[in-house]
Amino acid sequence: MMDKITLDKCEEAYNIVSKVARNTGLIESEYFSKMSGNKVFLKPENMQLTGAYKIRGAYYKTSQLSDIERGRGLITASAGNHAQGVAYAAKTYGCKAIIVMPTSTPLIKVNRTKSLGAEVILKGDVYDESCEYALQLAEEEGYTFIHPFDDLEVATGQSTVAMEILKDLPFVDTILVPIGGGGLATGVSTLAKMLNPNIKVIGVEPAGANCMQVSLKKHEVTTLDHVNTIADGTAVKTPGSKIFPYIEENIDEIITVEDSELIVAFLDMIENHKMIVENSGLLTVAALKHLPAEDKKVVSILSGGNMDVITLSSVVQHGLFARSRIFTVSVLLPDKPGELVKVSSIIAEEQGNIIKLDHNQFVSLNRNAAVELVITMEAFGPEHKEKIIKRLSETGYRPIEKTPKAIF
Numbered sequence: 001m002m003d004k005i006t007l008d009k010c011e012e013a014y015n016i017v018s019k020v021a022r023n024t025g026l027i028e029s030e031y032f033s034k035m036s037g038n039k040v041f042l043k044p045e046n047m048q049l050t051g052a053y054k055i056r057g058a059y060y061k062t063s064q065l066s067d068i069e070r071g072r073g074l075i076t077a078s079a080g081n082h083a084q085g086v087a088y089a090a091k092t093y094g095c096k097a098i099i100v101m102p103t104s105t106p107l108i109k110v111n112r113t114k115s116l117g118a119e120v121i122l123k124g125d126v127y128d129e130s131c132e133y134a135l136q137l138a139e140e141e142g143y144t145f146i147h148p149f150d151d152l153e154v155a156t157g158q159s160t161v162a163m164e165i166l167k168d169l170p171f172v173d174t175i176l177v178p179i180g181g182g183g184l185a186t187g188v189s190t191l192a193k194m195l196n197p198n199i200k201v202i203g204v205e206p207a208g209a210n211c212m213q214v215s216l217k218k219h220e221v222t223t224l225d226h227v228n229t230i231a232d233g234t235a236v237k238t239p240g241s242k243i244f245p246y247i248e249e250n251i252d253e254i255i256t257v258e259d260s261e262l263i264v265a266f267l268d269m270i271e272n273h274k275m276i277v278e279n280s281g282l283l284t285v286a287a288l289k290h291l292p293a294e295d296k297k298v299v300s301i302l303s304g305g306n307m308d309v310i311t312l313s314s315v316v317q318h319g320l321f322a323r324s325r326i327f328t329v330s331v332l333l334p335d336k337p338g339e340l341v342k343v344s345s346i347i348a349e350e351q352g353n354i355i356k357l358d359h360n361q362f363v364s365l366n367r368n369a370a371v372e373l374v375i376t377m378e379a380f381g382p383e384h385k386e387k388i389i390k391r392l393s394e395t396g397y398r399p400i401e402k403t404p405k406a407i408f
Contacts, residue, residue: 002064002152005246010159010191013060017160020092021056022049026168026299031272032285037293041172042285043165046277046305050084051112052233053161053303054148057183058085060157061146062093070095075143077101077131079180079233080109081304082148087116098143100134102126104232106308126227127180128237149183150240158187165299166195173296176284178303179203179212179254180234186243188301189250202253202291204283206231206262212239212247213254230259230315233280233304260322261286267319278307279315324382326355328374329399331392335371343373346395350388353378374402 002009024044032040045053062070073096076086083099090097097118101110102125114120121137124130127148138145147154161184165172175192179185182203189201205213206229215222223238239247265285269277277285284300291298307315320326333339340359347354358374379385392399 002156005152005156005159005186005190007191007194009156010163010187010194013056013156014160014163016063017056017060017157020049020059020088021160022047023164024048026165027273029273031268032288032300036288036291036298038174038288038291038296038298040288041169041297041299042273043161043299043301044275044277045161046275046281046302048304050081050088050116051304051306052081052084052278052281053158053184053301054078054081054085055088056085056160057151057154057157057187058082058146059089059092060160061151061153062086062089064153065144069144073098073141073143074146075100075134075138075141076146076148077127077134078148079127079130079235080105080113080306081233083109083113083118083120084116084306086146087113087118091117098134098137100124100130100137102130102232106232106306106311108308109306112306126235126237147240149181149186149236150242151183152242155183155186155190155243155246158184159191160187161301162188162191162195166192169297169299171297172199172299174200174202174291174298176202176204176255176287176298176300178234178280178283178301179205179239180209180236180280182212182239182243182247184301184303185212185251186240186246190246193250200252201250202255202287203247203251204255204257204287206234206280206283207256207258209235209237210254210256211236213256215239215244216248216251216254219248229279231262231279231283233278234283255287255290257283257286257290261289263315263319264322266315267323270316275302276305276307276312277302278304281305324379324385326376326378327385328376328402329389329392330372330374330402331397331399332370332372333397339371340373342395343375343392343397346391346397347375347377347388350391351380351384352388
């Protein structure tokens with residue numbers, strides 16, 4: 001059992017992990033650089049062998065176990081990405097793997113974990129409840145438990161992300177790293193500071209699951225009453241106690257982002273880099289807007305890309321609404337022939353594209369006085385949307401913008 005993260009151990013981890021994990025390189029982003037006023041580079045761990053960085057820590061940890069420990073079978077709790085890492089490591093070493101996952105885990109993560117030969121148990125609403133059950137099973141059945149983040153060997157395996165960053169960009173100024181329980185942040189920040197104390201390492205958490213930020217303010221590991229975020233991979237109530245001292249020493253700042261920012265970042269990533277990155281992996285992209293524009297070399301770690309199709313379609317839809325690329329208005333018009341054509345013509349003249357119409361004749365007792373027409377349409381953005389609404393207003397239809405409903 002490792003008692004301290006050292007440079008020698010990080011180098012050993014790099015040599016071991018590099019045999020199975022991809023060196024995902026760096027992608028310079030012209031779009032995010034222009035948006036943030038810094039030179040932004042993306043570290044696309046969503047392109048990793050298992051779709052996330054977790055294979056690094058899981059594989060290094062498994063390599064450090066004895067044959068007896070591996071022979072007992074491996075067990076862990078995970079929202080999905082660590083699960084695949086442990087399952088892959090177990091398969092490589094020819095041992096059994098049992099994974100306890102929250103019931104809300106995206107289907108793609110469940111199926112991919114099973115495809116690697118692991119037994120999956122769905123238990124608990126959030127990671128913390130799954131972890132409690134996994135620990136119970138480990139004690140009852142004698143399995144070897146591999147913690148997804150509160151383990152120094154796991155964190156050392158994650159440090160290989162920083163090693164690759166510094167090999168590709170030796171003079172990086174700032175590294176943005178997502179934080180759930182803190183394993184990745186521990187490995188990245190500890191190695192980065194060992195190699196160059198001047199590198200600023202910023203942790204990024206969802207505002208609805210900011211357990212590390214709260215813990216750092218109180219100078220002790222603190223458990224949140226509840227978590228609420230679409231970033232399921234970082235929906236953790238309690239950060240790791242073993243790694244907390246490393247976070248306190250090496251993380252310079254914590255930024256929190258709202259779920260609404262992740263939705264917009266998802267759309268930006270798809271449109272500008274043609275990459276699917278899960279919500280937790282987008283934390284560092286959303287955080288770019290929170291940095292001062294100083295022309296610094298900034299690396300955003302995209303921690304994973306395992307997202308199911310239903311979640312993907314929902315996030316895209318909400319992103320389009322947030323960017324005013326799709327919007328809904330309600331207008332009242334007399335119930336007589338030709339009125340629908342008039343409204344449609346106005347929208348067409350302004351280059352709006354109607355997606356959906358809802359014609360309600362029973363909104364008023366007097367149908368001749370008012371029929372409600374609810375229109376969902378595409379626009380080029382906020383200015384175009386306002387132009388369409390203004391034109392409808394000038395024509396006397398008095399449009400009222402409504403909360404959008406599902407379109408996919």
